[in-house]
Amino acid sequence: MDILHSLIGRLLPFEWAQYAFMKNALIAVLLVTPIFGMLGTMVVNNRMAFYSEALGHSALTGIGIGVILGLSNPLISMVAFAVLLAIAISFVKSSSTASTDTTIGVFSAIAVSLGIVILSRGGNFNRYASFLIGDLLSITPDEIVLLSIVFIAVIILWVFIFNKLVLVSVNPSLAHSRGVNVRLYETLFAVIMAVLVTISIQWVGLLIITSLLVLPPAAARNISGNIRRYTFISVTITMLSGLTGLVLSYYWGTATGATIVLISALLYFITLVSKPWFNE
Amino acid sequence: MIPRHSLTQRHEQSCGLCCTKINNLGVTLGKTEILRDVNIHIHCGELTVLIGPNGAGKSTLLKAVLGEIPHTGELSFVDARGSDAKRPLIGYVPQRLEFDSGSPISVLDLFTVSLTGKPAWLIKPGSLQRRVTENLTRVQAAHLINRRLGDLSGGELQRVLLALALDPVPDLLLLDEPVSGIDRQGMELFYNLVSEIRHQFDLSIILVSHDLALVSEYADRVIFLNKTVIYSGKPAGLLLDNSLAQTLGSAWLKGLYGSQLSGMENRGGLE
Numbered sequence: 190m191d192i193l194h195s196l197i198g199r200l201l202p203f204e205w206a207q208y209a210f211m212k213n214a215l216i217a218v219l220l221v222t223p224i225f226g227m228l229g230t231m232v233v234n235n236r237m238a239f240y241s242e243a244l245g246h247s248a249l250t251g252i253g254i255g256v257i258l259g260l261s262n263p264l265i266s267m268v269a270f271a272v273l274l275a276i277a278i279s280f281v282k283s284s285s286t287a288s289t290d291t292t293i294g295v296f297s298a299i300a301v302s303l304g305i306v307i308l309s310r311g312g313n314f315n316r317y318a319s320f321l322i323g324d325l326l327s328i329t330p331d332e333i334v335l336l337s338i339v340f341i342a343v344i345i346l347w348v349f350i351f352n353k354l355v356l357v358s359v360n361p362s363l364a365h366s367r368g369v370n371v372r373l374y375e376t377l378f379a380v381i382m383a384v385l386v387t388i389s390i391q392w393v394g395l396l397i398i399t400s401l402l403v404l405p406p407a408a409a410r411n412i413s414g415n416i417r418r419y420t421f422i423s424v425t426i427t428m429l430s431g432l433t434g435l436v437l438s439y440y441w442g443t444a445t446g447a448t449i450v451l452i453s454a455l456l457y458f459i460t461l462v463s464k465p466w467f468n469e
Numbered sequence: 470m471i472p473r474h475s476l477t478q479r480h481e482q483s484c485g486l487c488c489t490k491i492n493n494l495g496v497t498l499g500k501t502e503i504l505r506d507v508n509i510h511i512h513c514g515e516l517t518v519l520i521g522p523n524g525a526g527k528s529t530l531l532k533a534v535l536g537e538i539p540h541t542g543e544l545s546f547v548d549a550r551g552s553d554a555k556r557p558l559i560g561y562v563p564q565r566l567e568f569d570s571g572s573p574i575s576v577l578d579l580f581t582v583s584l585t586g587k588p589a590w591l592i593k594p595g596s597l598q599r600r601v602t603e604n605l606t607r608v609q610a611a612h613l614i615n616r617r618l619g620d621l622s623g624g625e626l627q628r629v630l631l632a633l634a635l636d637p638v639p640d641l642l643l644l645d646e647p648v649s650g651i652d653r654q655g656m657e658l659f660y661n662l663v664s665e666i667r668h669q670f671d672l673s674i675i676l677v678s679h680d681l682a683l684v685s686e687y688a689d690r691v692i693f694l695n696k697t698v699i700y701s702g703k704p705a706g707l708l709l710d711n712s713l714a715q716t717l718g719s720a721w722l723k724g725l726y727g728s729q730l731s732g733m734e735n736r737g738g739l740e
Contacts, residue, residue, distance in 0.1 A: 227590070233569075234572045234574075348591065349586075351589065352586060352587075355582040355589065359567070361567070362537060362563055363563050365537050366561035410573050414573055414575055414615070414617050415578050415615070416581075417590055
């Protein structure tokens with residue numbers, strides 16, 4: 190970690206890059222944004238924005254459960270609850286006739302209200318307000334190690350399951366006819382999303398995590414005609430907004446997560462306007 | 470059907486040719502019996518059209534054959550050498566795709582994710598490109614290889630999906646006819662291709678159709694399904710089946726033949 194820090198200090202002779210918390214945040218951005226850019230492409234293709242929103246909300250209940258259990262770090266209970274919720278949603282989705290939107294809406298409502306009820310006992314909800322906005326600058330070296338593990342795991346998984354996921358998203362029956370276990374891959378993706386969203390939520394913020402997942406791929410699809418380009422542009426836009434947002438939030442004194450999302454929104458509108466030049 | 474290999478007498482116990490057999494297939498979901506005692510034998514090189522009213526279980530039958538929902542009874546495939554029955558390799562052309570039409574998935578991408586394990590987001594298809602072009606050429610769609618799926622017309626998409634279903638060449642091809650979005654010309658091109666391919670690859674084909682008038686000239690056999698097989702035989706025979714006309718009303722049957730019959734009616738051929 191020290192080597193990385195001195196390397197960053199050497200390579201980036203700027204004022205902001207001299208502080209340890211900014212160096213940590215920079216490493217975190219470089220680890221988190223590419224995964225968001227990659228997974229986001231599938232979230233947008235499968236119209237799962239609402240779903241990732243529900244996962245984000247479930248973090249509140251996860252924290253609440255952690256508090257009840259007396260855990261010092263609620264991360265474990267958050268991830269566990271989100272994974273459980275992800276599996277529950279995909280189970281109910283496949284065995285009920287209600288629309289996916291309704292199913293997710295029901296679970297999301299339970300998760301968010303249960304979380305608020307638990308956390309607001311005794312009027313202490315303000316203590317958890319940081320989860321709503323997120324605080325990237327508070328990230329510790331230990332958490333960066335955790336992020337690196339998640340980073341590597343997601344990329345390896347993405348190599349193996351991506352093709353199957355695309356086929357399932359195009360048509361589940363078609364995927365089935367080609368030997369893809371549709372339920373398995375759907376659940377696997379849901380679980381990966383649950384882990385990623387809950388782990389990142391304390392840095393990005395519950396209110397805007399979905400935007401970071403959805404905006405860059407939405408921008409990328411405006412100007413790409415195949416999957417490779419789509420992924421590449423989406424990752425580039427997420428990283429670019431992450432880095433720009435981090436630096437700007439330092440100078441402006443604003444919340445990092447929201448600043449990053451604003452930059453990606455700007456990039457989205459730029460791609461939207463330049464769409465005609467890229468088609469044909 | 471005249472067995473084309475009638476000189477080889479090794480497998481009289483089956484159908485003489487390779488064939489796909491669906492025996493006593495039944496599907497019950499929850500407490501509702503959707504299909505019962507469905508028996509269908511399809512010879513290779515034969516196009517069987519499956520029709521029936523809404524809710525007759527047509528799509529359930531397709532899903533059961535695909536193995537997507539549990540069923541009783543059995544499904545087996547016997548090849549021309551009469552070797553042991555196995556579960557057939559199935560090619561499937563869905564009715565429609567459920568993807569977001571703005572998704573940047575090209576035709577080549579669709580083949581890449583279906584045919585290889587190499588992650589399409591990372592690796593350039595390279596050598597696969599030739600194979601895909603060959604596949605697409607079969608259905609007169611080679612020029613579409615780099616187009617986005619969402620930019621294809623209904624007929625073009627249908628041909629691309631057909632090309633995909635033919636690699637690897639299946640034992641049984643299931644086609645779910647699109648309800649809308651394809652013009653008459655596109656449909657005719659599609660069915661001409663299917664008809665050609667049936668002989669070229671000696672395929673068993675089941676086509677779920679909603680418009681018998683359109684497909685009757687290509688069909689070797691029509692199966693009328695309503696929870697079970699009600700009629701199975703030549704397309705023309707369906708109309709002559711009196712018991713069928715009684716249960717369903719002749720108006721409904723005539724509706725099936727649509728345009729063909731309205732021509733006859735005008736000439737006073739019917740009624």
